[in-house]
Amino acid sequence: MLNLNSPDSNSNSLQDPISLNVGGEIYTTTLDTLTRCRDSMLGAMFTGQIPALRDKQGNIFIDRDGKVFRHILNYLRSSSLDIPVEYSELTLLRREADFFQIRPLLEDIRRCEALVPLSHKGGPLGAMLMVDVDCKVQVLHFNLRRGPQNYELRTCSVRFFTVDLFCTWKAFVALLCERFSYRTPQGLAHPRPCNSRQNRLKLEWVPRPDELPLHQYDKQRYQGLTISDPEVSQAHSDENSTHRSPYDITDGQSFMEELLTVSLAEGFKVDSVTPDPTDILNCASLRLVKC
Structure with missing residues (x-):
């Protein structure tokens, strides 16, 4: 030595x-x-x-x-x-x-x-991704203050979106949890897997209609869904902002576009689309398989 x-x-x-x-x-x-x-x-x-x-x-x-x-x-x-x-x-x-x-x-x-990309980290071939998308519409009545003692009754339609997602490759679920964020009055918050095996994810969000004031939207404890981006996260987390971000998920189509962008980049291929295989962005159920 x-x-x-x-x-x-x-x-x-x-x-x-x-x-x-x-x-x-x-x-x-x-x-x-x-x-x-x-x-x-x-x-x-x-x-x-x-x-x-x-x-x-x-x-x-x-x-x-x-x-x-x-x-x-x-x-x-x-x-x-x-x-x-x-x-x-x-x-x-x-x-x-x-x-x-x-x-x-x-x-x-x-x-x-x-x-x-996760696919370059040795993700399992044959991994399956199943997605169910649902949207319900509810009529919301709220008071709009016009003066000290002057309130006007307003009505608007609010859409509730729910996504149930299951993937046999839990690392992909973790990627989606990082990819999306809930937009709340307290700032951005990442969703979390909803089971101990960390292969199931449930997303629930309500896009804010233009006719619904932000303070009324927050009063109902609604939360939006947005695409996480560190460069714009500060702007998104501003609770006083009245502007909709281009990163916000405003409907089922924009969610499906983002999901397909991420999943196809990781080697998934579309296996089945329900109910209309020709209209994937408006589907109710989707299954993808990693090739």
């Missing part, structure tokens, strides 16, 4: 270029690159804080995944995570970054993982 900070090894070990044997893969780099992240394991190893081993050829030996290490080394060189769009070993790369304790790289990997 060799201590790189020992007097005997300083003249030999700390000179560029430095050769590494990582799991049988040989890399050549510089001391500056290896110590770019000082609080990492590599930073500690090559500043003499941790002892290191050499192989028979004199290369510093590290018993980790040699092929994945190229991404670790490239990140230290450029401070940028440059991997293919459909890179399939993010989990392994995260494990290696965690072992070497390169925290900026770990953060970049987590951001990258959040953008990778």
